[in-house]
Amino acid sequence: MAAGADGRRGEPDGHRSDPALGGFPDRAPGTRRWCFADQLGPHFLDGPQQPVLLIESRAVFARRRFHRQKAHLVLSALRHRAAELGDRAEFHQVGTYAEALDRVREPLSVCAPTSWGSRDLVLRRPGVEMLAARGFVSSQADFAAWAAGRGRQRLLMEDFYRDARRRHDVLMDGAQPVGGRWNLDEENRQPPPADGRSPAPEPWWPEEDEIDEEVRADLDRWVAAGDASFVGDDGPRLFPVTRREALHRLDDFLDTRLGAFGPHEDAMLRDERWLAHSLLSPALNLGLLDPIDVVGRAEQRYRDSVADGDPLPLNSVEGFVRQVMGWRDYIWHMYWHLGRDFRQRNFLAAREGVPGWLAGLDDTAVDAACLSDVLGDLRRDGWVHHIPRLMVLGNYALQRGIDPSAMTDWFHETFVDGYEWVMVANVVGMSQHADGGVLATKPYASGGAYIDRMSDYCRGCRYNPKKRLGEDACPYTAGYWAFLDRTRDLLAGNHRMRRPLQGLDRLKDLPAVVEQEQRRGTEPP
Known part of the structure; x- marks a missing residue:
């Protein structure tokens, strides 16, 4: 995967304009960037000084009965992001999005949100410019071009994944996949280890702080007041809520678990629920990690290990890359391609x-x-x-x-x-x-x-x-x-x-x- 002029391994395709969804522009310089609670990483901003709008809406939790830990995770991540940004962030804790948006008097830009309903919300608001989606490896324009390819009978994930690997030069040796095979899934379907133990060490876990305490107290208060109800157990928080924590979990996975990931990724053990899984999906879906960066770091670990003479198992590396830039991207694009009624x-x-x-x-x-x-x-x-x-x-x-x-x-x-x-x-x-x-x-x-x-x-x-x-x-x-x-x-x-x-x-x-x-x-x- 070729490095860009700024030293990064390529710019996320989600930053491109998207003619398939109305020709959204690529940048709206100088505007305050409205970031939803799943757009919390720096790749949703155009620069380190861009002002930001963050909105915490209690109505979301009144409408739906979420898992208690999901509510905690989202609110904690949103509040941690507001604290990180400091004066750059205008942070509203309100009943509804409309209450906050009605208070904003300056032009806003927003990266295209991740659901039909949230995009409708944006499009109803005057003075809000919707940009192309970010947070995915392939842009919606790239997917549309692939889907319209000559002779394509079905939109198979495997075909999309191979196309994305070629376009982004991931795990490639020239025009061919590293190792000569695109798909090593057959090596990743082993039953659980016979001794009933995980093939990888215990994952790294984050530590809660005063913001988590505030979130927990607020959730308790909302439940007591009848403003929300939840399912599932409360804490402790297991997943990252800041980019720093997310990068720590990513590095922990790459350092201690990636090599063991592949063979038993389909296995289940009653006393070893984590096995060698990365536990990165919550951080990716909150927007704390840029998936193109995740893929790039995994590939670099593999190439470094080969150079050091102790190569990581390719089936594990390819299996992880497939999850991030293959299946995750494919599911996102199919959500839009298949339409509202799907x-x-x-x-x-x-x-x-x-x-x-x-x-x-x-x-x-x-x-x-x-x-x-x-x-x-x-x-x-x-x-x-x-x-x-x-x-x-x-x-x-x-x-x-x-x-x-x-x-x-x-x-x-x-x-x-x-x-x-x-x-x-x-x-x-x-x-x-x-x-x-x-x-x-x-x-x-x-x-x-x-x-x-x-x-x-x-x-x-x-x-x-x-x-x-x-x-x-x-x-x-x-x-x-x-x-x-x-x-x-x-x-x-x-x-x-x-x-x-x-x-x-x-x-x-x-x-x-x-x-x-x-x-x-x-x-x-």
Whole structure:
């Protein structure tokens, strides 16, 4: 990745103008920059002296029931940024955005926000100039040009990722990928270590300060006054709220965990929930880190390690780069490309509501070890990694026919790194297959065998992952076959589902399994 004239490894593409979204200009010099609470890094400003507008709106927390730690994280990050900027920041703590904006008399500029609703808010305000989006590796103009490429039949993440690697010269040897292969995922699907221990040391953790104490007191006061309610446990804060903390976590990951990241990134362990994951998604999604910088630092560590004769495993480095500039960027761009109505897609006609025990993160109500443990981690931390999200939480909702839009809201509100743009394509498309195959070629449904292979949850669980009928029938195994039976007509045209659907006809006990799962419904498994 070539270094720019200022010594940086290339300017973030998000700084470019965006004709796909109305030709937003690239700079509005001299204006006060309105920064949303997910635009807190210096790359959202045009210079070290630019004045800033920050707004803390209590109405956001009155409208939605967020995880307590997510509310704490966002408010703490916003207040820390205001404290860092000092006199450069005009900081309003108000009921609504409108209350603050009505007080501002000078022209404002803002980098395009991350959701349809927030962009609508900006466009309704006179005197606010909307610039191109920042905080992503590829610009929306770049994505639009790629999507319109000649002969492109589907917008596959793998194709986008390879194009982005070429454009930004990341992990490339000339025109070819480092190591001769673009994708090393096959090396990153190992089950958990046999000894049940993490392959990496404990992550670095931030320390709370007086601003965190103020945030905690305010949240307690809002709850007591009936102005807000939250789900999940309170603190301690686990994720960065300043750029300094975010860079510390990034360096800690690159120094102590990156090499171990790849092989077990899909594994799950009940007593080692962090494994070798970077824990950087909250900081990235708050805008504290510039993803092009994150990718550049990871690549530089790899190239330095090669030069030193002790190379980091390429599968780990490539797997991490894929997450940051591949999947994260792809999900952002697909959110806009697919349009406002995408979140209402419901190809599989899933109509069930989110059950109360799931909405309330009541892990004590659940007997299934995998689901109980994941819910407990989520209640305590506001975070679990991508496989518990997809193959435990998402898989359960898919099998039980929970409404995908409701699940999108649940993921948005419950995860500390959850935002509208993050969850719509991830949940509606990837997890719940509600788009009929736009993002994923088949539903991510599986029985208990996958969870048994990729975790230690099934040991000692009251349910048997090999059984689909009876008191000890695994809810995921039985739920898988009931799901296929319920959706067989809708999935009949999917060639990747042909063999699983044919398997239905070989199950003599299928009627009994379906009846059993209909009785279970969305009761705690």
